[in-house]
Amino acid sequence: MGEPRLETLLLVLDLIGTFVFALSGAAAGVKRRLDLFGVFVLSFVAGNFGGITRDVLIGSIPPGAISDWRYLAVSLLAGAITFYRASAIDKLSSPVLVFDAAGLGLFAVSGAQKALAFGLDPVMAALLGMLTGIGGGMVRDILLSEIPAVLRADIYALAALSGAAVVVVGQLLGVPATAATAAGALLCFGLRLMAIRRGWRLPVAGRQAQRKASAKDQGDGR
Amino acid sequence: MGEPRLETLLLVLDLIGTFVFALSGAAAGVKRRLDLFGVFVLSFVAGNFGGITRDVLIGSIPPGAISDWRYLAVSLLAGAITFYRASAIDKLSSPVLVFDAAGLGLFAVSGAQKALAFGLDPVMAALLGMLTGIGGGMVRDILLSEIPAVLRADIYALAALSGAAVVVVGQLLGVPATAATAAGALLCFGLRLMAIRRGWRLPVAGRQAQRKASAKDQGDGR
Amino acid sequence: MGEPRLETLLLVLDLIGTFVFALSGAAAGVKRRLDLFGVFVLSFVAGNFGGITRDVLIGSIPPGAISDWRYLAVSLLAGAITFYRASAIDKLSSPVLVFDAAGLGLFAVSGAQKALAFGLDPVMAALLGMLTGIGGGMVRDILLSEIPAVLRADIYALAALSGAAVVVVGQLLGVPATAATAAGALLCFGLRLMAIRRGWRLPVAGRQAQRKASAKDQGDGR
Numbered sequence: 001m002g003e004p005r006l007e008t009l010l011l012v013l014d015l016i017g018t019f020v021f022a023l024s025g026a027a028a029g030v031k032r033r034l035d036l037f038g039v040f041v042l043s044f045v046a047g048n049f050g051g052i053t054r055d056v057l058i059g060s061i062p063p064g065a066i067s068d069w070r071y072l073a074v075s076l077l078a079g080a081i082t083f084y085r086a087s088a089i090d091k092l093s094s095p096v097l098v099f100d101a102a103g104l105g106l107f108a109v110s111g112a113q114k115a116l117a118f119g120l121d122p123v124m125a126a127l128l129g130m131l132t133g134i135g136g137g138m139v140r141d142i143l144l145s146e147i148p149a150v151l152r153a154d155i156y157a158l159a160a161l162s163g164a165a166v167v168v169v170g171q172l173l174g175v176p177a178t179a180a181t182a183a184g185a186l187l188c189f190g191l192r193l194m195a196i197r198r199g200w201r202l203p204v205a206g207r208q209a210q211r212k213a214s215a216k217d218q219g220d221g222r
Numbered sequence: 223m224g225e226p227r228l229e230t231l232l233l234v235l236d237l238i239g240t241f242v243f244a245l246s247g248a249a250a251g252v253k254r255r256l257d258l259f260g261v262f263v264l265s266f267v268a269g270n271f272g273g274i275t276r277d278v279l280i281g282s283i284p285p286g287a288i289s290d291w292r293y294l295a296v297s298l299l300a301g302a303i304t305f306y307r308a309s310a311i312d313k314l315s316s317p318v319l320v321f322d323a324a325g326l327g328l329f330a331v332s333g334a335q336k337a338l339a340f341g342l343d344p345v346m347a348a349l350l351g352m353l354t355g356i357g358g359g360m361v362r363d364i365l366l367s368e369i370p371a372v373l374r375a376d377i378y379a380l381a382a383l384s385g386a387a388v389v390v391v392g393q394l395l396g397v398p399a400t401a402a403t404a405a406g407a408l409l410c411f412g413l414r415l416m417a418i419r420r421g422w423r424l425p426v427a428g429r430q431a432q433r434k435a436s437a438k439d440q441g442d443g444r
Numbered sequence: 445m446g447e448p449r450l451e452t453l454l455l456v457l458d459l460i461g462t463f464v465f466a467l468s469g470a471a472a473g474v475k476r477r478l479d480l481f482g483v484f485v486l487s488f489v490a491g492n493f494g495g496i497t498r499d500v501l502i503g504s505i506p507p508g509a510i511s512d513w514r515y516l517a518v519s520l521l522a523g524a525i526t527f528y529r530a531s532a533i534d535k536l537s538s539p540v541l542v543f544d545a546a547g548l549g550l551f552a553v554s555g556a557q558k559a560l561a562f563g564l565d566p567v568m569a570a571l572l573g574m575l576t577g578i579g580g581g582m583v584r585d586i587l588l589s590e591i592p593a594v595l596r597a598d599i600y601a602l603a604a605l606s607g608a609a610v611v612v613v614g615q616l617l618g619v620p621a622t623a624a625t626a627a628g629a630l631l632c633f634g635l636r637l638m639a640i641r642r643g644w645r646l647p648v649a650g651r652q653a654q655r656k657a658s659a660k661d662q663g664d665g666r
Contacts, residue, residue, distance in 0.1 A: 029373070035424035037380045038373040041356070052279070057496070059505040061281040062342065069345050120506065123513050134485070138587070143360070145369045147589045151473070151482040158481045202479035251595070257646035259602045260595040263578070274501070283503040284564065291567050365582070367591045 006117065006177055010110055013181065014051055014064065015074050017106030021136040022047030022078035024099035028140055029082075036083055042140060043079035044072065050107050050135030054128060058118040097196055100137050100149070104160050105188035108133035109181045112164035122168045129164025130157060133188070155195035155202065163188025228339065228399055232332055235403065236273055236286065237296050239328030243358040244269030244297040246321035248304035250362055258305055264362060265301035266294065272329050272357030276350060280340040319418055322359050322371070326378070327385050327410035330355035331403045334386035344390045351386025352379060355410070377417035377424065385410025450561065450621055454554055457625065458495055458508065459518050461550030465580040466491030466519040468543040470526035472584055480527055486584060487523035488516065494551050494579030498572060502562040541640055544581050544593070548604050549632035552577035553625045556608035566612045573608025574601060577632070599639035599646065607632025 025046025029039040048065035055063035065071040111132025115125035134150045134157055141148040150156045163184040170180025194200060247268025251261040270287035277285035287293040333354025337347035356372045356379055363370040372378045385406040392402025416422060469490025473483040492509035499507035509515040555576025559569035578594045578601055585592040594600045607628040614624025638644060 030426075032369075032373075033426050034373050035426050037378070037424055041372060041379050056278060056500055057506055057510050062279055062340075066279050066346055066350060067342060069343070072345070072349060118506075120511060121513070123516070124510055127516060128510060142364060142586060142589075143370060143373060145364075145367060145589060147476075148587060150485060151476075151478050151587060156481070157485050202481055204474075204477050204479050252648075254591075254595075255648050256595050257648050259600070259646055263594060263601050278500060284501055284562075288501050288568055288572060289564060291565070294567070294571060364586060365592060365595060367586075367589060 006113070009178060009181065010113055010117070011064075013106050013110040013113075013185070015070060017103050017110060018047040018051065018065070018071055019074045019078050020099045020106065021050070021103035021140075022075040023082055024103060024137065025140045026079045026082035027099065028144060029079075032144060039083050040076060040079045042143060043082070044075040045143065046136045046140035047071070047075040047078065047103075048136070049139040050111070050132045050137075053135045054111050054114060054132040057128065057131075058115055058120065060114070060118065098193070101159075101189050101192040101196070103136060104133045104156070104192060105163050105185040107136065108160040108163040108188050109167050109184040112167040112184070113177065113181060116168065116171055122172060126161060126164040126168045129167065130160040133160035133164070155191055155200050158202065159188045159191040159195065162191060228335070231400060231403065232335055232339075233286075235328050235332040235335075235407070237292060239325050239332060240269040240273065240287070240293055241296045241300050242321045242328065243272070243325035243362075244300035245304055246325060246359065247362045248301045249321065250366060251301075252304055254366060261305050262298060262301045264365060265304070266297040267365065268358045268362035269293070269297040269300065269325075270358070271361040272333070272354045272359075275357045276333050276336060276354040279350065279353075280337055280342065282336070282340065320415070323381075323411050323414040323418070325358060326355045326382050326414060327407040329358065330382040330385040330410050331389050331406040334389040334406070335399065335403060338390065338393055344394060348383060348386040348390045351389065352382040355382035355386070377413055377422050380424065381410045381413040381417065384413060450557070453622060453625065454557055454561070455508075457550050457554040457557075457629070459514060461547050461554060462491040462495065462509070462515055463518045463522050464543045464550065465494070465547035465584075466522035467526055468547060468581065469584045470523045471543065472588060473523075474526055476588060483527050484520055484523045486587060487526070488519040489587065490580045490584035491515070491519040491522065491547075492580070493583040494555070494576045494581075497579045498555050498558060498576040501572065501575075502559055502564065504558070504562065542637070545603075545633050545636040545640070547580060548577045548600070548636060549607050549629040551580065552604040552607040552632050553611045553628040556611040556628070557621065557625060560612065560615055566616060570605060570608040570612045573611065574604040577604035577608070599635055599644050602646065603632045603635040603639065606635060 022043040025042040025044075026039050028046075029042040034042065048063075048071055051071075052063040052065050055061065055065075108129045110129075112125050112129030114132075115128040116122075120128060134148075138148040138150055166184035166187055167177075167180050170183070171177070244265035247264040247266075248261050250268075251264040256264065270293055273293075274285045274287050277283065277287070330351045332351075334347050334351030336354075337350040338344075342350060356370075360370040360372055388406035388409055389399075389402050392405070393399070466487035469486040469488075470483050472490075473486040478486065492507075492515055495515070496507040496509050499505065499509070552573045554573075556569050556573030558576075559572040560566075564572060578592075582592040582594055610628035610631055611621075611624050614627070615621070
């Protein structure tokens with residue numbers, strides 16, 4: 001489980017990721033007019049679900065989000081700021097999307113780092129980084145009864161995977177962990193923001209199939 | 223993991239909590255006209271998801287709900303009663319809400335007790351009690367494709383947290399576990415019922431922000 | 445945990461189950477017009493959620509789906525096939541349902557086998573087999589914001605439980621694991637397919653209760 005430096009780096013990344021995902025959860029909650037405690041619950045879940053899932057899957061029990069009060073504190077702080085300064089948050093253009101992109105990048109790299117530290121092989125560490133990144137946003141959307149952004153959005157899971165892959169490749173090449181982590185987080189954040197701005201999209205299944213499916217879809221009444 | 227008495231207390235609380243949450247799940251399932259087995263699945267999930275999550279997070283593996291047949295038995299019993307006596311259950315006013323409130327109180331205190339027994343620190347034990355309490359109802363609502371009551375409802379997560387906090391503070395002050403547990407469960411149940419009856423609400427974010435958000439919401443077509 | 449043969453059997457069943465559930469997830473994703481990566485995410489989640497849940501609950505950490513690259517490989521393969529051959533998949537009548545039924549059978553028996561291998565008692569091993577079987581399809585439907593098929597569909601969880609029970613009873617009677625496993629998977633698959641074709645249904649709660657509930661339902665505006 002390595003040197004104290006890596007642990008500190010992981011903790012800091014995790015806490016910042018928790019904070020920004022908690023902001024995204026709180027902003028979504030305020031938008032849906034939840035009360036103060038509902039906003040807190042959504043902050044905590046959005047901010048910590050990805051990390052809790054990662055910790056459970058690699059066997060780091062109890063998960064940091066449950067055993068370390070700082071995760072709770074930053075989640076509640078994010079919830080309170082969003083709730084009482086909702087108009088300020090509202091002025092940022094599409095704040096949920098931007099916080100979500102930042103959280104995605106931070107959790108993707110911290111997830112990959114922690115999975116490597118627990119001895120998972122490189123490919124799986126990158127995958128787990130991706131899962132850590134997309135977990136919080138997925139459950140935030142599920143709780144609000146929406147189809148998760150990760151399934152619809154442009155270059156979402158792919159951005160997370162790219163960021164996580166940079167960390168893993170960096171370790172294989174012997175690049176210092178700090179540098180690889182920063183590069184991975186920035187790559188993921190940048191890819192996702194560019195995809196939102198420029199409307200980058202991955203292909204969808206061939207036209208014919210799509211037209212059929214769409215006809216069926218309407219037949220299903222959805 | 224302490225004296226046999228505490229373990230017995232935990233087991234009894236857990237089983238009663240499972241029973242009432244399973245009733246709430248089954249009642250929701252009958253209302254949506256699920257078939258017998260769908261009602262059983264919803265009973266089991268609503269009754270045991272909170273406890274399973276708690277056990278996974280504190281490292282009590284396999285979770286009681288999986289290794290002890292009594293959890294399954296009380297869940298199925300609750301499902302069968304609701305299914306075959308649906309009209310009786312229906313006569314109670316808003317039965318889902320009342321069972322849900324009882325389950326909330328029982329799981330909040332049993333979750334906090336078990337987390338303390340596994341050595342979590344006091345603040346986190348209270349939080350975990352809250353999570354145990356809200357877990358079952360959350361997943362019941364998610365399965366029925368609704369926004370979970372916990373996010374919308376008046377004084378829901380706050381009631382669970384209050385009940386769990388009573389247990390934790392009780393232990394710090396050296397109050398006998400049985401007394402603190404009973405007080406915590408009653409406080410949570412009472413708070414929640416009063417909130418339902420009297421329409422107690424926590425504040426929602428400032429009016430201006432709300433109006434904007436609501437305008438946006440409609441713009442989003444939701 | 446036992447002889448190498450059983451382990452190989454478990455792995456093969458798990459991988460085929462992952463493949464067919466991943467196909468069902470990918471087909472559902474293509475139908476909803478997700479992009480390539482969204483389809484991959486849905487493939488992976490549908491194919492592996494049941495097994496990951498089982499492994500977490502019995503304490504087999506990290507779960508196979510995270511530590512063994514073959515689970516990822518078959519999931520992505522299924523996603524790619526569905527995506528690029530969407531029209532071929534589309535020709536099969538209701539492909540999601542058929543793949544789903546096959547995955548249900550395979551996971552029900554592999555889940556029961558693995559739970560027995562980890563020392564769970566027979567009743568609980570059958571239950572865990574059922575949960576393993578229904579997990580992937582449940583989360584696939586939740587991600588697409590639908591009420592899971594398991595709650596609505598004819599003889600779904602019951603089919604999974606029957607298949608898992610055959611495995612457990614087979615072990616109690618000393619039947620060779622391979623034979624019991626094959627019989628269980630076929631029973632589950634057959635029951636589910638027959639239920640779909642012939643519209644077999646389990647009872648729903650008594651008419652009177654149903655009519656009342658339905659009246660209320662409309663009153664709720666849902």
